[in-house]
Amino acid sequence: MAGDAESFNQLVLRWERPIYALAYRVIGRDEDARDVAQETFLRAFRALPGFKGQAKFSSWLYRIALNLCRDWIRRKKRTPVVQMPEDMDVIEMAADRGPVESIEDLVARNEMSRIVAEGMKLLPDEQRTAIVLKEYHGLTFQEIADLQGCPLSTVKTRLYQGLSVLRKHLESQGMTSFASGRAS
Amino acid sequence: MSLMFTCDDKATLVAYLYDELDAQARLRVDEHLRQCAACAADVGALAGVRIELTQWAAPNVELGVTVVRAGAPPPSATVLRPVPWWNTVPVWAQAVAAILVLAVSAAIANVQVKSGPEGFVVSTGWMTSTAGSVAPAVVPAPAGDAQWRPALIALEQKLRDGIRANKETGTVRAASRSEVDNATMARVRVLLEASETKQNRELAFRMTQLMGDINVQRRADLLRVEQAIGHTGVEVAKQRQQLNYVIRASTVPHE
Numbered sequence: 537m538a539g540d541a542e543s544f545n546q547l548v549l550r551w552e553r554p555i556y557a558l559a560y561r562v563i564g565r566d567e568d569a570r571d572v573a574q575e576t577f578l579r580a581f582r583a584l585p586g587f588k589g590q591a592k593f594s595s596w597l598y599r600i601a602l603n604l605c606r607d608w609i610r611r612k613k614r615t616p617v618v619q620m621p622e623d624m625d626v627i628e629m630a631a632d633r634g635p636v637e638s639i640e641d642l643v644a645r646n647e648m649s650r651i652v653a654e655g656m657k658l659l660p661d662e663q664r665t666a667i668v669l670k671e672y673h674g675l676t677f678q679e680i681a682d683l684q685g686c687p688l689s690t691v692k693t694r695l696y697q698g699l700s701v702l703r704k705h706l707e708s709q710g711m712t713s714f715a716s717g718r719a720s
Numbered sequence: 721m722s723l724m725f726t727c728d729d730k731a732t733l734v735a736y737l738y739d740e741l742d743a744q745a746r747l748r749v750d751e752h753l754r755q756c757a758a759c760a761a762d763v764g765a766l767a768g769v770r771i772e773l774t775q776w777a778a779p780n781v782e783l784g785v786t787v788v789r790a791g792a793p794p795p796s797a798t799v800l801r802p803v804p805w806w807n808t809v810p811v812w813a814q815a816v817a818a819i820l821v822l823a824v825s826a827a828i829a830n831v832q833v834k835s836g837p838e839g840f841v842v843s844t845g846w847m848t849s850t851a852g853s854v855a856p857a858v859v860p861a862p863a864g865d866a867q868w869r870p871a872l873i874a875l876e877q878k879l880r881d882g883i884r885a886n887k888e889t890g891t892v893r894a895a896s897r898s899e900v901d902n903a904t905m906a907r908v909r910v911l912l913e914a915s916e917t918k919q920n921r922e923l924a925f926r927m928t929q930l931m932g933d934i935n936v937q938r939r940a941d942l943l944r945v946e947q948a949i950g951h952t953g954v955e956v957a958k959q960r961q962q963l964n965y966v967i968r969a970s971t972v973p974h975e
Contacts, residue, residue, distance in 0.1 A: 541787045548785050557778035566779060577785045652776040670738065671773050677740055692731035695738075699766045706772055 544584065548577050551594065554673065555601050561668045562605045563612075564657060572608060576601040591682075598673070599683055602665065609661055648711075655705035663698035666691055725752040727759050737766055782918050813882045820875055827868065 555576050560569035579600050580587075587596060656664055662684065669675045669683065681691045725732060725748045735741045736749045753760045 544787050548783075548787070552783045552785055553780070556781055556783060560778045561776070566781075570781065570783060573783055574785050577783075577787070581787050648772065648775040649777065652772055656776070667773070671770065672778075677735070677738075689731050692734040696730045696734045696766075699734075699737075699769050702773070703765050703769045706769060711772065 540584065541581075544581050547593065551597055552577070554594075555597055558598065558601055558668060558673060559605055561656070561672060562602070562661075562665055563608050564653070568608060572601060572604045575604055579604075595679060595683065598669070598675075602683060605665075606661070651706065651709045651711065652702075655702045658705060659698050659701055662686075663694045663701070666694040667698045667702075670695060725749050727752075727756060733759065733763060737763060737770070780921075782914070784918070810882055810886070813879050816875060817879060820872065824868070824872075 552573060556569055556573040559572035559576070560566060563569055563572065576597060580597055583600075587593070591599075656667070659667070666680055666684065669680045670677075675683070677688050677691050681688045684691065725745075732741070732745065732749060736746060741749065753763060
């Protein structure tokens with residue numbers, strides 16, 4: 537059992553950053569992404585005896601992480617949105633704000649990153665997840681389909697639609713330099 | 721997939737974009753893109769979006785997740801205690817020694833177990849039997865000594881050999897433990913360095929965040945100051961107007 541823990545800790549070292557990055561890009565908040573990543577490894581360790589190796593270990597971890605992200609997104613959507621009163625001074629609010637991290641503070645170190653992050657937030661969860669898995673984790677269409685539990689064609693549609701929304705967002709931000717590029 | 725690629729086949733277009741098409745299908749798309757400016761522009765723009773997506777980096781964090789068994793004792797490799805000598809003797813040798821001691825003690829004490837009408841009778845010592853109820857000693861003591869001696873010597877030799885062999889093994893074990901010690905120390909050093917790096921990174925991040933907050937606060941303060949100055953300016957202008965009016969009124973000659 538101690539040997540199991542030791543071996544598992546090696547796997548954690550290998551996968552903690554990819555899993556955190558996945559959670560971060562899907563849910564967009566550092567603190568919550570950390571929680572999701574930690575919970576992912578905890579659940580994986582508990583379920584380790586049941587893992588028979590029928591799937592890749594990474595796919596198995598991704599599935600656990602994505603399920604947790606989905607739960608987080610559902611919980612967030614149930615949370616009532618606080619509307620800002622019209623006479624509220626936004627600058628004063630910003631000034632009174634404590635050291636609470638926002639997505640911009642944490643990730644968008646430069647303008648481009650900020651704009652891309654904003655564009656990703658515009659996408660429906662399924663499209664954003666598909667793009668994250670494809671672009672940042674290099675999964676195949678089939679692997680994404682397995683993780684999202686949908687047909688292969690749906691994955692491609694989600695990717696196309698998501699990229700098209702991002703394209704419009706980037707163009708609206710004045711980033712049109714890429715429009716003349718060609719796929720390799 | 722159909723033989724001809726059509727403009728509305730977005731799934732194939734995406735597969736082309738991510739290079740997940742077989743060679744023939746890719747050739748068909750290439751051919752179509754040469755003739756269809758709209759699709760070519762679409763693919764080009766989406767490829768550009770993919771390039772922009774690489775700009776979005778996730779923070780480089782270390783979660784420090786480690787699975788530890790609940791209630792597990794600290795690693796014993798860090799604390800080494802001398803092994804008691806009896807732990808170095810094999811169990812079989814200890815058992816033989818125990819039986820030997822018991823047998824010798826029984827022989828010395830001349831333990832006799834008899835079964836008779838009174839039940840089992842256990843007697844010790846070298847007393848002579850009183851009546852004919854008890855038979856004379858079965859084996860005279862000197863004869864018993866003669867039988868035990870070679871066996872005792874052989875066993876003693878065996879025990880000594882066993883102890884010697886275990887001492888050698890113990891030396892090897894001690895050496896391997898020192899290796900474990902070194903490995904543990906190296907790991908502790910690595911963990912300390914990682915912790916230090918993490919703390920430095922956290923500090924840099926907090927400093928950046930603090931600077932951002934200070935900047936926001938500064939802008940808010942400037943705005944307040946500007947508003948206050950504007951307000952004061954209006955008041956001063958009003959007072960000046962009233963003063964001018966009073967001066968003008970006071971200097972107009974009465975008719």
